[in-house]
Amino acid sequence: MAAQSSNSDIFIVNPYEGHPSLTPLQSEVLWEYAKLAQHVRSLTGKTRTLNEEPDKTMLARLRVLEKKMGLVLTLFKASVWGVINEQPAQEGYYTDSNDTTA
Template sequence: MSSPIPTANIFEENPYEGNPNLTPTQAEVLWEYAKLAQIIKLVCSKTRLLADEPDEMLVARLRSLEKKMGLVLTLFKASVWGVINEQQIVEPSYGYTEQSGETTLQR
């Protein structure tokens, strides 16, 4: 088994340098993989923090948006209701009547 790689200074010092079993190119490649692995660990920990704890500022902004959307929906419904009522008053209804065998259109 291999010994764990120190992560405190992984970005500053190559822990594989000077290993007799590795060529300098192999040591450089392994160092790049170690740095990449450390970055991925950092990203994973940050995403876990974001997923576990809700962002209070974002929650407050979403609450404000939710209230505004409720107001917009209420105003939209009121507008539609007003337009429907206005159309019923302005536009007279059309009806058909039969007088002496003829069908006529009345306003």
């Protein structure tokens, strides 16, 4: 319980302020690092929680999105295929004048 309150106190009180071996600038920099470290700890804990117990609603929404994206990809492929098939055959690859067979 004391660790919990000291973690939240890091954002309110600079524990390095007034330290005899530190300048005011050094104490401010160390305080910023301590706050950053606490944010990283919090983020790590939350990502572990998300990793261990995936959000059921998020998974359901992502599955719906996956199905829609599959449909979009299929329609896109079909439209590209349609455009390719509608183009006339390109001239110049082979003509009768290039034919050298007897």
